[in-house]
Amino acid sequence: MLENIFLIYLYTYVFVQKGKDVLLEKPVTLDEQTDLFWRVNSSNNIAKCVFNKDPFVYNKYAGKAELFGPNCSLKLKNVQHSDSGDYTALVVSQQEQRVAEYKVIVQVTPVDLTVDPVSKTSDSCNLTVTCSTVDFNISSSFRCDGKICSHAEEKDLKATKEFSSLSVYLQQDTIFCNHSNQVSWNQTTKVLKSYFVFSVGLIIMVIAVISVHIMEKIKK
Known part of the structure; x- marks a missing residue:
């Protein structure tokens, strides 16, 4: 249409x-x-x-x-x-x-979904997810640990402006951003756990580098 x-x-x-x-x-x-x-x-x-x-x-x-x-x-x-x-x-x-x-x-049909890490620890990661079009956007916070990701705020978020609507929701470890208007419907997804895995991997790498550095000093 x-x-x-x-x-x-x-x-x-x-x-x-x-x-x-x-x-x-x-x-x-x-x-x-x-x-x-x-x-x-x-x-x-x-x-x-x-x-x-x-x-x-x-x-x-x-x-x-x-x-x-x-x-x-x-x-x-x-x-x-x-x-x-x-x-x-x-x-x-x-x-x-x-x-x-x-x-x-x-x-406009395209919808953009961005995920920004807010804080990271060795076993969890807090993320801010933003779903946006050229007209408006909505944001929501999520928390991921080694097993699951969950909403840090209200479970489902939806906004409407000038015959268009945006919605954000979580299903298992995947975030969904839906955009609909009078002429089209569009969906974008991202896996939240991938951001947590990167965070944990980076921390492990840093710990390993520090450990090697300490061992070298002890040997000297």
Whole structure:
């Protein structure tokens, strides 16, 4: 599913995945006395249509926007996160009239999962796990010993922002980071015990080096 459209208040909300194209339609046909402008965020002109003339796209949006069809519908190509905004079609004659309003929300699929050791001992390791997207993130703390890993805080963590959600949970020794929105679902995992094993191995190595150093001094 590349896009999902439904009505909320006065806008038509359009959710589109980053990198895809999206079509914004206009339900009005022009005549000799009317021109049409497409704008984003009230003030930035994207393109205009004049009766019986070729559609015109402003330089800033050349190659990114396209007008076509008898109604001069607007096509946005290869949308990026920064293209999210309020898109309006205005018919200009004796008065200015809004004939279509879209709130475009470009949603990003990738989710990043990072694990940062906070403190280490010979038999345990405390970790902070962060699950993040370009919009927001959530963090939780975990503790691993030689046998198991467990939550140091609440067991499951979930957050929602602007039609997107993140969740973090632990299953055995694996941490799961789930990200879902209106156009996609994505999951990233990491094994927490691998961080503990590295910590213990490093400590053993340091102890071994110190022991060798002490033995050499005793021999002297």
